[in-house]
Amino acid sequence: MVVPVCRVAYLEAAAASASASAQAEAEEVGKLETGLAAQATDAAGGVQRSLGELDDALEELELSRRGKEAARESTLKRQARMREEAVEDREEGQLRGVRALADQLQAKVAPVEEYRARGQASDLADSTTSMRNMQDRIAALTQLMW
Numbered sequence: 001m002v003v004p005v006c007r008v009a010y011l012e013a014a015a016a017s018a019s020a021s022a023q024a025e026a027e028e029v030g031k032l033e034t035g036l037a038a039q040a041t042d043a044a045g046g047v048q049r050s051l052g053e054l055d056d057a058l059e060e061l062e063l064s065r066r067g068k069e070a071a072r073e074s075t076l077k078r079q080a081r082m083r084e085e086a087v088e089d090r091e092e093g094q095l096r097g098v099r100a101l102a103d104q105l106q107a108k109v110a111p112v113e114e115y116r117a118r119g120q121a122s123d124l125a126d127s128t129t130s131m132r133n134m135q136d137r138i139a140a141l142t143q144l145m146w
Contacts, residue, residue, distance in 0.1 A: 011082045011083075011085055011086040011089075012082075012086060014082055015078070015079045015082040015083060018075050018078050018079055018082075019075065019079060021075070022071055022072060022075035025068070025071045026068060026071070026072070029064050029065075029067065029068040029071075032060075032061075032064050033061060033064060033065070036057050036058075036060060036061040036064070037061075039057050040054070040057060040058070040061075095142070098138060098141050098142050099142070101138055102135070102138045102139070102142065105131065105134060105135050105138060106135070108131065109131045109132070109135060112131065
């Protein structure tokens with residue numbers, strides 16, 4: 001009753017892939033910015049350019065910066081969402097496991113309770129108490145998970 005490790009691993013791998021993709025995009029944007037900065041330096045160094053070309057280069061630089069920021073934000077949101085899904089899946093699996101244990105324990109306790117109710121379980125009192133204590137612990141764990 002546990003969430004498959006494959007799903008958690010897939011989500012973690014997808015988050016890592018998204019991070020690598022964002023890194024590659026950042027490097028590409030950095031190269032573009034460097035090229036545009038070199039163009040601006042040439043213009044300042046005495047290269048004759050029209051004002052329109054300089055404005056276009058600056059606009060392209062600004063657009064690349066905005067694109068880089070948007071890509072970074074998108075990647076961070078995607079990674080956060082994937083982490084949240086992985087945590088939710090893990091918690092859900094743990095909760096199902098605790099519930100399954102509680103059900104198994106209840107199945108074992110029920111016959112003892114029935115036997116005891118008939119007045120024939122005086123020698124099983126310690127066993128029943130032990131099982132009840134375990135049942136209480138599982139209930140406490142279930143409460144902690146919520």
